Amino acid sequence: MIFNENADRDMAVMNIAHALTSDLRKCLLRHEFASFAVPGGTTPGPIFDAMSSVDIDWSRVHVMLTDERWVPEDHDRSNAGLVKARLLTGRAAAARFIPFYRDGMSADDAAPQLSAELQGEVPISVLLLGMGADMHTASLFPDAPGLAAAMARGAPVVCAVHPADQPEARITLSAPILDGAMSKHLVIFGDDKRAAWDRAQSLPPEKAPIGAVMSEGTIHWAA
Numbered sequence: 001m002i003f004n005e006n007a008d009r010d011m012a013v014m015n016i017a018h019a020l021t022s023d024l025r026k027c028l029l030r031h032e033f034a035s036f037a038v039p040g041g042t043t044p045g046p047i048f049d050a051m052s053s054v055d056i057d058w059s060r061v062h063v064m065l066t067d068e069r070w071v072p073e074d075h076d077r078s079n080a081g082l083v084k085a086r087l088l089t090g091r092a093a094a095a096r097f098i099p100f101y102r103d104g105m106s107a108d109d110a111a112p113q114l115s116a117e118l119q120g121e122v123p124i125s126v127l128l129l130g131m132g133a134d135m136h137t138a139s140l141f142p143d144a145p146g147l148a149a150a151m152a153r154g155a156p157v158v159c160a161v162h163p164a165d166q167p168e169a170r171i172t173l174s175a176p177i178l179d180g181a182m183s184k185h186l187v188i189f190g191d192d193k194r195a196a197w198d199r200a201q202s203l204p205p206e207k208a209p210i211g212a213v214m215s216e217g218t219i220h221w222a223a
Contacts, residue, residue: 002218009046009189012222016187017050019218020126023183025056027125033060034125036095037173038087039138040065040079043130043187048087058094062121063087066129067139067172068100070107070160077168100158100171107160107169114171115156122157124173127181127217131210133192135200139163139172140209151175151205151212175205175212184217186210194221 006012020036027034038044065079073080080099088097098121102110131137139161140150146161155174162169178184188197197219200208 001214001216004218004220006220006222009222012187012189012220013046013050016047016128016185016220017054019185019220020047020128021051021054021056023126023185024061027182028057028060031125033062035062035064035121035123036126036128037064037066037124037178037181038083038128039067039130040069040082041130043189044128045082045086047128047187048083052087052090052092055091058092059096061092061095062098063095064098064118064121065100066127066137066178067170069166070101070169070171072103073099073101107171111158111160111171112156114158118157122177122180124177124181126183127178127185129178129184129186129210129213131186131188131193131197133196135196135203135208135210137186137210137213138178139170140175140212141166142207142209147206147209151209175209178213179215181217184214186214186217186219188219188221189223191223197221 024034068079069077129137141163144161144163150159159174200211205212
């Protein structure tokens with residue numbers, strides 16, 4: 001495990017963007033394409049901005065989400081909308097985007113279809129994760145209905161989860177798929193997130209799901 005402590009968030013954004021694009025370049029030297037899984041939320045937006053103009057062969061990069069709220073892409077809570085607005089612009093507009101949401105289907109009904117479609121994308125080449133103060137990552141929320149299935153050793157590529165404190169169902173990459181990524185990066189900002197990360201090290205995975213997917217990798221922190 002590598003823990004990178006940055007002087008400030010601006011420096012962290014630059015360093016994370018550089019690390020991610022460097023890993024994508026290395027993957028593309030050895031493979032036909034690179035699968036790149038990214039989170040939604042507010043934290044990765046500036047990282048996406050910094051990456052979108054980088055000169056790599058984006059046409060061979062397959063971008064997917066780590067998780068998605070089960071809402072249409074034009075909904076203000078859609079993670080896909082954020083990724084398209086902040087990452088898939090400029091040079092990165094050439095990347096292939098793999099959406100999760102399926103109009104007219106529930107998250108539970110769509111999960112098996114999505115898992116089958118995503119088989120060719122795993123193991124994930126490069127993974128960027130965030131973490132909540134409750135120690136959730138992707139949509140692996142502590143004690144949420146559906147969490148046990150998504151954390152199981154033989155879990156499919158994606159699973160539906162139904163966090164009780166969230167307004168909609170979600171689709172998430174399962175813990176084994178996240179943990180099996182070839183290159184893993186976790187970004188956490190603020191003292192509360194660092195304290196949560198430290199606390200997660202001594203808790204079981206069902207209470208701190210982040211611990212089930214970051215047994216190794218790089219953590220990027222800034223106050």
